[in-house]
Amino acid sequence: MENITIKINGMEVSAPKGSTILEAARLAHIEIPTLCYLKEINEIGACRMCVVEVKGAKSLVVSCVYPINEGMEVWTNTPKVLDSRRKTLQLLLSNHDRKCLSCVRSGNCELQQLCKELGVEDDGYYDGEKTPSEIDDSAAHMLRDNSKCILCRRCVAVCEKVQGIGVIGANMRGFATFIGSPFDMGLGETSCVSCGQCIAVCPTGALQEKDCTDQVLAAISDPAKHVIVQTAPSVRAALGEEFGYPIGTNTEGKMVAALRRIGFDKVFDTDFAADLTIMEEAHEFIERVKNGGVLPLITSCSPGWVKYCEHYFPDMTENLSSCKSPQQMFGAIAKSYYAEKAGIDPKDIVSVSVMPCTAKKFEIGRDNQAANGMPDVDFAMTTRELARLIRKCGIKFQNLPDEDFDTPLGLSTGAGTIFGATGGVMEAALRTAVETLTGEELENVDFTEVRGTKGIKEATYHVAGMDVKVAVASGLGNARELLNRVKSGEASYHFIEIMGCPGGCVNGGGQPQQPGWVRNTTDIRALRAKVLYDDDKADTIRKSHENPAIKELYETYLGEPGSEKAHHLLHTTYVRRKINEI
Amino acid sequence: MACTKQKVPFSGTKEQEMELKETINQLKDTKGCLMPIMQKAQEIYGYLPIEVQTMISDETGIPLEKIYGVSTFYAQFALQPKGKYQISVCLGTACYVKGSGEIFKKLEELLGITNGECTPDGKFSLDSCRCVGACGLAPVMMINDEVYGRLTPDQIPGILAKYQ
Numbered sequence: 072m073e074n075i076t077i078k079i080n081g082m083e084v085s086a087p088k089g090s091t092i093l094e095a096a097r098l099a100h101i102e103i104p105t106l107c108y109l110k111e112i113n114e115i116g117a118c119r120m121c122v123v124e125v126k127g128a129k130s131l132v133v134s135c136v137y138p139i140n141e142g143m144e145v146w147t148n149t150p151k152v153l154d155s156r157r158k159t160l161q162l163l164l165s166n167h168d169r170k171c172l173s174c175v176r177s178g179n180c181e182l183q184q185l186c187k188e189l190g191v192e193d194d195g196y197y198d199g200e201k202t203p204s205e206i207d208d209s210a211a212h213m214l215r216d217n218s219k220c221i222l223c224r225r226c227v228a229v230c231e232k233v234q235g236i237g238v239i240g241a242n243m244r245g246f247a248t249f250i251g252s253p254f255d256m257g258l259g260e261t262s263c264v265s266c267g268q269c270i271a272v273c274p275t276g277a278l279q280e281k282d283c284t285d286q287v288l289a290a291i292s293d294p295a296k297h298v299i300v301q302t303a304p305s306v307r308a309a310l311g312e313e314f315g316y317p318i319g320t321n322t323e324g325k326m327v328a329a330l331r332r333i334g335f336d337k338v339f340d341t342d343f344a345a346d347l348t349i350m351e352e353a354h355e356f357i358e359r360v361k362n363g364g365v366l367p368l369i370t371s372c373s374p375g376w377v378k379y380c381e382h383y384f385p386d387m388t389e390n391l392s393s394c395k396s397p398q399q400m401f402g403a404i405a406k407s408y409y410a411e412k413a414g415i416d417p418k419d420i421v422s423v424s425v426m427p428c429t430a431k432k433f434e435i436g437r438d439n440q441a442a443n444g445m446p447d448v449d450f451a452m453t454t455r456e457l458a459r460l461i462r463k464c465g466i467k468f469q470n471l472p473d474e475d476f477d478t479p480l481g482l483s484t485g486a487g488t489i490f491g492a493t494g495g496v497m498e499a500a501l502r503t504a505v506e507t508l509t510g511e512e513l514e515n516v517d518f519t520e521v522r523g524t525k526g527i528k529e530a531t532y533h534v535a536g537m538d539v540k541v542a543v544a545s546g547l548g549n550a551r552e553l554l555n556r557v558k559s560g561e562a563s564y565h566f567i568e569i570m571g572c573p574g575g576c577v578n579g580g581g582q583p584q585q586p587g588w589v590r591n592t593t594d595i596r597a598l599r600a601k602v603l604y605d606d607d608k609a610d611t612i613r614k615s616h617e618n619p620a621i622k623e624l625y626e627t628y629l630g631e632p633g634s635e636k637a638h639h640l641l642h643t644t645y646v647r648r649k650i651n652e653i
Numbered sequence: 654m655a656c657t658k659q660k661v662p663f664s665g666t667k668e669q670e671m672e673l674k675e676t677i678n679q680l681k682d683t684k685g686c687l688m689p690i691m692q693k694a695q696e697i698y699g700y701l702p703i704e705v706q707t708m709i710s711d712e713t714g715i716p717l718e719k720i721y722g723v724s725t726f727y728a729q730f731a732l733q734p735k736g737k738y739q740i741s742v743c744l745g746t747a748c749y750v751k752g753s754g755e756i757f758k759k760l761e762e763l764l765g766i767t768n769g770e771c772t773p774d775g776k777f778s779l780d781s782c783r784c785v786g787a788c789g790l791a792p793v794m795m796i797n798d799e800v801y802g803r804l805t806p807d808q809i810p811g812i813l814a815k816y817q
Contacts, residue, residue, distance in 0.1 A: 236716070238716065238717075242725045243726070252718055253718045651717050
């Protein structure tokens with residue numbers, strides 16, 4: 072592509088034609104601060120943090136949307152530029168709740184960080200009337216506090232453009248503008264699917280999950296309760312980021328150690344339940360293929376995706392696997408098999424999960440997720456909440472030893488581990504389904520065609536005389552595209568894996584928040600996913616059906632995959648919903 | 654936040670719905686179709702309540718929030734119906750310094766509605782406006798085409814009574 076040469080701060084910089092000043096500057100390692108900008112998602116020049124001086128221009132220009140021209144001269148740090156940025160911050164602060172000490176994002180807030188870097192004090196210089204706002208707590212999974220909103224519209228963009236949902240947007244105009252849902256509806260009354268991607272991209276404390284760390288601590292301190300915890304595969308791949316480790320560090324051992332020190336009676340692994348999911352789902356797939364059931368079979372591990380399917384593709388809910396998600400399977404087994412085995416009354420068990428996901432908070436309250444006459448899972452925490460809990464308990468994470476999960480619900484295989492990445496459920500299912508169908512051991516368990524962070528992936532495998540066509544999508548915008556192809560007859564598959572968040576659970580809405588500049592320059596999903604694939608590679612057992620704890624569970628308790636008991640405990644139902652319910 | 658709660662029940666007819674759907678079908682594949690569809694919808698119904706916006710959303714696939722965002726951004730779109738008697742009170746400079754704010758408050762109090770709303774019986778709607786060109790009569794309000802000038806708050810009940 073044709074390159075253009077410009078000068079930034081006196082340095083000659085060459086960048087492809089069509090680049091913005093911001094992109095050209097980045098190529099030369101000149102950083103321009105941004106706030107509303109999210110690469111390819113929110114490029115609207117709204118916040119004016121990234122202003123720069125351009126020779127000959129009448130006023131400062133917004134570098135995130137301003138294209139470069141041959142011979143252009145740009146200055147990014149002049150007193151005029153810095154003054155403008157400071158004024159922008161002061162004006163934002165004038166309409167901002169500045170109780171930073173008690174704010175969930177303190178220390179990790181992009182607005183706070185910029186104020187610190189540019190020396191903007193909390194002096195209330197422009198204070199006056201503030202836009203009135205109320206906290207919206209109508210959704211099961213999150214809170215919106217618009218008194219901390221800076222109207223950057225990142226949440227709006229990710230909801231509409233990436234997830235293809237669009238249940239939030241800018242209402243009213245001018246000073247009265249606020250981000251919300253239509254007609255005074257709370258988020259909980261809309262077709263929001265609880266994916267939490269809006270929280271993940273929010274630069275301030277305006278959006279956060281509903282925190283249950285205090286309730287969990289209260290349960291732990293109750294001597295009558297047996298409090299167990301399960302952690303999803305993706306949590307270990309990202310928790311370290313909260314404690315200063317580089318993105319892509321596996322902190323499984325320290326995470327287990329921390330949970331034990333917080334006071335959980337048993338520390339178990341959702342990976343175990345992922346293996347169990349594979350047993351049931353692979354069985355369901357084979358049954359559907361053999362008996363002419365509804366195909367394609369679509370995975371149901373991601374509660375954001377499940378709710379999306381119910382709202383936006385209600386006629387495809389029969390394609391959803393009836394299997395509960397690993398979180399819920401774990402809970403159902405904990406309060407039946409485990410309770411029996413450990414001799415504990417299931418009523419005394421408090422079942423806690425740590426998930427990279429906010430939709431899991433919605434999932435625990437769904438119908439048919441209480442196999443033993445009580446909720447399968449009592450509290451679903453996000454990775455961020457776990458980090459908060461660890462800090463709250465004064466634990467110095469970096470100093471912890473590495474410890475192992477408890478048995479038996481802590482035993483897992485590589486197949487269960489890769490559940491956290493897009494394509495991982497498909498690969499794990501294929502490892503088991505192919506061996507079951509052929510009756511022969513796989514020479515190579517790596518199904519690399521379904522790996523990687525691409526939004527939609529397809530592959531065909533020749534298994535037992537049949538071409539099995541599979542597809543994988545992550546991010547709900549991609550899911551919609553894929554399902555529209557299926558509905559129009561343009562494509563047909565036997566088995567589809569869909570995860571609600573782009574890149575899968577590793578990039579879930581409950582994961583540690585990375586600031587805009589990191590999101591714009593780093594492939595966070597790939598780095599976190601690598602943790603899981605490396606873990607799988609190092610595992611001695613890499614197929615769910617070879618997990619000894621799973622084998623024992625079937626032999627001594629469930630019988631066969633798909634048995635009546637398995638159905639009662641491990642399967643669920645779905646509802647058809649509308650997009651606009653009035 | 655402007656009040657968007659509907660006080661008047663929606664009373665759209667099948668014919669209006671057919672007309673709206675026809676408009677949407679004609680326009681929905683063109684780029685930037687939302688504004689013309691909303692304008693036509695307002696022409697058909699007189700305002701854009703949730704029922705109408707939902708119809709537009711369902712037919713076009715455009716998220717309801719996007720439509721609502723547009724409808725609350727532009728002053729040309731009304732979320733509440735107009736009453737049989739449309740009251741507009743001038744809050745322009747001359748009227749305002751002559752006390753039209755008090756007139757407006759009195760009307761709010763007596764009718765139980767605020768700016769942009771309509772009484773549940775569909776009789777009165779209340780809007781503020783900017784200058785009707787009768788500054789010499791300030792403070793001024795209009796009820797449909799009737800102009801009332803040199804108002805004081807205590808005259809308001811008597812004026813409303815004429816329309817009851």
